[in-house]
Amino acid sequence: MRRGPTVAGVPADLATIARDIGSLLVMESALMGGSALVGLALSEYGVAFAFFLAAVLTLAVGATARRVFTDAPAPLMKHGMVIAAGGWLLTALFGALPFFLSAHLLSPADAAAYVPAGASYTTSSLQYFENPLHAVFESMSGWTGSGLTMAVHEPSLPRTLLWWRSLIQWVGGVGVIVLTVSILSRSGSGSYTLYRSEAREERIHPSIVSTVRTVWKIFLGYTVVAVVVLFGALLASEPLPPAEAAWQALNHAMTALSTGGFSVTDNSIGTYDSPLVETVLLPIMTLGAIAFPIHYAVLRDRDVRKLFDDLQTRWLFVLLGMGIVVLSLQNLRTFAPALSLRDSAFQFVSALTCTGFQSSPIGRWSAGGKLIVSGAMVLGGAAGSTVGGIKIIRGYTIARGIKWQFSRVFLPASAVVTARIGDRRLDREGMEREFSEAAIVSLLWLILLIAGSIVLSNLVGPEFGYADALFEVASAQGNVGLSTGITGPTMQPLAEAMLVVNMWVGRLEIIPVLVFARSVLYGLDP
Numbered sequence: 001m002r003r004g005p006t007v008a009g010v011p012a013d014l015a016t017i018a019r020d021i022g023s024l025l026v027m028e029s030a031l032m033g034g035s036a037l038v039g040l041a042l043s044e045y046g047v048a049f050a051f052f053l054a055a056v057l058t059l060a061v062g063a064t065a066r067r068v069f070t071d072a073p074a075p076l077m078k079h080g081m082v083i084a085a086g087g088w089l090l091t092a093l094f095g096a097l098p099f100f101l102s103a104h105l106l107s108p109a110d111a112a113a114y115v116p117a118g119a120s121y122t123t124s125s126l127q128y129f130e131n132p133l134h135a136v137f138e139s140m141s142g143w144t145g146s147g148l149t150m151a152v153h154e155p156s157l158p159r160t161l162l163w164w165r166s167l168i169q170w171v172g173g174v175g176v177i178v179l180t181v182s183i184l185s186r187s188g189s190g191s192y193t194l195y196r197s198e199a200r201e202e203r204i205h206p207s208i209v210s211t212v213r214t215v216w217k218i219f220l221g222y223t224v225v226a227v228v229v230l231f232g233a234l235l236a237s238e239p240l241p242p243a244e245a246a247w248q249a250l251n252h253a254m255t256a257l258s259t260g261g262f263s264v265t266d267n268s269i270g271t272y273d274s275p276l277v278e279t280v281l282l283p284i285m286t287l288g289a290i291a292f293p294i295h296y297a298v299l300r301d302r303d304v305r306k307l308f309d310d311l312q313t314r315w316l317f318v319l320l321g322m323g324i325v326v327l328s329l330q331n332l333r334t335f336a337p338a339l340s341l342r343d344s345a346f347q348f349v350s351a352l353t354c355t356g357f358q359s360s361p362i363g364r365w366s367a368g369g370k371l372i373v374s375g376a377m378v379l380g381g382a383a384g385s386t387v388g389g390i391k392i393i394r395g396y397t398i399a400r401g402i403k404w405q406f407s408r409v410f411l412p413a414s415a416v417v418t419a420r421i422g423d424r425r426l427d428r429e430g431m432e433r434e435f436s437e438a439a440i441v442s443l444l445w446l447i448l449l450i451a452g453s454i455v456l457s458n459l460v461g462p463e464f465g466y467a468d469a470l471f472e473v474a475s476a477q478g479n480v481g482l483s484t485g486i487t488g489p490t491m492q493p494l495a496e497a498m499l500v501v502n503m504w505v506g507r508l509e510i511i512p513v514l515v516f517a518r519s520v521l522y523g524l525d526p
Helices: 013-042 045-068 077-095 095-105 106-113 126-132 132-143 159-174 174-182 191-196 210-235 242-257 274-290 290-301 311-331 339-352 367-381 391-408 428-457 466-477 492-506 509-520
Strands: 266-269 419-421 423-428
Touching: 013 045, 013 077, 013 095, 013 159, 045 077, 045 095, 045 159, 045 391, 077 095, 077 132, 077 492, 077 509, 095 126, 095 132, 095 159, 106 126, 126 132, 132 492, 159 242, 210 242, 210 290, 242 274, 242 290, 266 274, 274 339, 311 339, 311 367, 311 391, 339 367, 367 428, 367 466, 391 419, 391 428, 423 428, 423 509, 428 466, 428 492, 428 509, 466 492, 492 509
Parallel strands: none
Antiparallel strands: 419 423
């Protein structure tokens, strides 16, 4: 890096990055501190102490960086990309501390006390987090909204850790940078740069800070409604005490709306085997896959028709309908018609919305069914929502771009060519720019997917085929969480580390991670 201005003896570029990543860690430490209070309220004192230690360590690093580099300049786009990639990476690393410290601070006997009475197993899944890689995997999966887990039996974890898993998915669904901007940033502080660096561009208000605060109000309101509705469905379909139903409704509502997919039950949503619970979850998951500005427009004008005025939302509903029909027909080869429709509907919605709740043993599905669901996980829902994947708008832009390029062949060179994407009419230059950007990101996404699936297929046992490996990598990189059974604490460490990278890259849509890698190797100078 060339010599230039410095802050506290550090190059200004690095100072800006360190200060803003420090802000993310300060925010994360506050969430850890709140979770320590949850642990105290639940009388889980050893786990509460682990959260307290994690909060102190995270705060010490984050607050030091903020204070030392407080005079660093506002971030430019090159900084924003590095802050997004580095911030999400460090947030996941520090977010692993509660899992790791809890596993080491609690004795085997204390951990075993969390195993539910009457369970067929006697050892708590907390033991797996003694391995730092497992703890990092769980944290990255949570923050990125992926939902793949190292916890073989979730009910055997302390409830404070279950709460932490749900909380980080709930926050990560909207975006940890979005949360930080909404609380810590002021106008003119580079908020828009940070907002865009997290693969978001949609505004609700002219001010980015006002936009993200409105997003959080909408998200919180939806969460309250989802908890109430799911609580009623659980009471109506399950023999659960009201307190337990409320606990499960809270956690599943948080992870459904954030399209994260972590569960507090042993077999995800399949534990309930309840058509009512699955039906209630369908609209909650779908809400999470619709862009926040569309939610705002619908709520502001009280007009549901605005859902269908939006290009991405229209195609989301079309794809959901088509996918359910195609997957149901595919699964008729294996299951009875009623069960095929029920499982196909829930799993396709879970896949396209990148939620990852599982109600069916996908590992026993045919390769065709797995590939259909893999395609849904690769595409994902709407840009500007909580989902992962390539996004509907990119898929649509690529399809329109191919058609536009083809139609130009039959027109004279002097013809004025325009194309419409949603409510925007683009000229030749604009269409070429939109098409190339969508194609580049999608191509890089697919290259990483294929490369990862080839690597994983050579690291798993003979009981898994290439379709299983492709499915698992698509689930990780699409931040979905569905699994054919590959992911778990017994998997190859290299495969596990690769999936951690897939989840990180998928959440940030590749480009920020590439900028981060380049800056590590060559610095931020041109």
